[in-house]
Amino acid sequence: MGKLTALKVKALTEPGSYVDGDGLMLVIGSGGAARWKLRAMIAGKRRDIGVGSLKVLSLADARAKAAELRRQIALGLDPIAERKKIVDPIPTFKEAAGRVDEEQKASWKNGKHQDQWISTLTTYAFPKLGKRLVSEIEGPLIREVLLPIWLSKPETARRVRQRIAAVLDWSYAKGYRPTEAPLRSLSKALPRQPRKDGHFAALPFTDVPALIERLRERSAAGRLALEALILTAARSGEIRGARWSEVDLDAALWSIPAERMKMGRMHHVPLSAQALDVFRRAEALRVPCSDLVFPGQRPKNPLSDMTLLKVMRDMKTGVTVHGFRSAFRDWVAEETSYPGEVAEAALAHSIPNKVEAAYRRTDFLSKRRALMADWGAFCLKVADVDGAQGNAAATEN
Incomplete structure (x- = not known):
């Protein structure tokens, strides 16, 4: 029997808590206001x-x-959580993935990654998870998704696992x-994938001059972009997204804004005489309606990553586009x-040592100018007195 009565409740006006019994007050x-x-x-x-x-409940x-x-509590339920399910129902995996994609895509700098994330x-x-509620998805079901491609498409399978985990971790949060996503138990339930060399397939730096000579046999936007990539040691996305507003031909400098860089910091690329020549040839093909240095078939859209890859495949090189950065780094060494820090700055790599990174204020632009001049001269096998002097200066330092 409760302590309160209907008459007593009606008479209560003073602020405070009035206990009825069994936790009700x-x-x-x-x-x-009374509640x-x-x-x-x-x-x-x-x-x-x-x-x-x-006012509503007597x-x-x-x-x-x-x-x-x-009664709900006795059954092991949390009434607050149950009430939330009605207000904010648990989404299906497909619905949750769509929401994660919308929330995260703005932070992804790589347009290809943006497209591939949800399509993968x-x-x-x-097919297996889309209609399931995220609360129902556990290790065995994820394993069913991954197992058919785990050995035949290992890289794709790892990306699928990572993206499923991202959706489930978001759902947990x-x-x-x-x-969270049951990754630890899942890794034990899948066969071990064969090990592979983690490096990008790179052309030996000694073969780069001959490759550039072959590139120049035909004139095409893809070939120009690839030549520029080699001579600047830039990443594919940086070259394909290059804009004339970033390039100062008179100062021989290409300034890539932070939002297009992997490390999120502006990167200045000194242009050697050989790299300047590529940009000037590209300028001759400039389309008035586009600011892109290397536009795609639709002038306002950049070249696709597949365009550069196709150039490499057509030339039957057997190496990756990214591998040219490795060739450059091997040549420097x-x-x-x-x-080494000058070469790493040329590649726009982050500084592993956090203390050093906090205190370093230089990007070695002057030394990198000499470095890229020497690299350009090597790539086209042209005598470059200034570049040789720069190398000598670097030796003295």
Whole structure:
């Protein structure tokens, strides 16, 4: 039997908490608003659960609703979480993936990654997981998705696993599932993938001059872009997204804005005479409606990554586009005396040592100008007195 009665409830006006029994109480605020509250233990923790307003629920109604809440707790349910499910229902995996994609794509600098993120899940994950609630997806079901491609398409399978995990971790953070993605147990349930060399297939630097000579046999935007990539040691996305507004031909400098750089910092690329020649040849093909240095078939769109890859395949090189950065780095190490930090700055790599990174304020632009001049001269096998002097200066330093 509760301590409160209908008449007593009607007579209460003073702010405070008035206990009825079994955790049910009436709380009157300083403004006079009165509401019912149930205090209960859920998973070993004390929780206060709103029952409703006195204007809506009488004492009898509040007791009935409190009894239903206690029944849910006895069954191991959390009434607050159950109420949230009604207000914010648990999404399916496909719905959650779409929301993650929308939230995250703005932070992805690589347009190709933006396109591939959801398309990979669409192809490999949605057939089995798409209609499942994120709260229902556990290790065995994820394994069913990955197993058919785990050995035949190992790189793709790892990306699918990573993206499924991202969706499930997001769902956990949003309160839609009780745990994060079960990656540890999943890794033990899949066969071991064969090891492979983690390096990009790179052309030996000694073969680069001959390759550039072959590139120049025909004139095409893709070939020009690839030649520029080699001579600047830039990444594919940086070259394909290059804009004339970033290039100062008179100063022989290409300034790539932070939003297009992997490390999120502006990168200045000194242009050698050979690189300038490529940009000037590209300028002759400039389209008035586009600011892109190397436009694609549609002038306002950049070249696709596949365009550069096709150039490489047509030439039957057997190496990757990214591998030219490795060729450049090997050349610096084996053929020059430039310090390693100058080469790393030319590649726009981050500084591993956090203390050194915090105090370093230079990007070695002057030394990199000499370095890129020597690289350009090597690539086209042209005598370059200034470049040789720069190399000698670097040796003295």
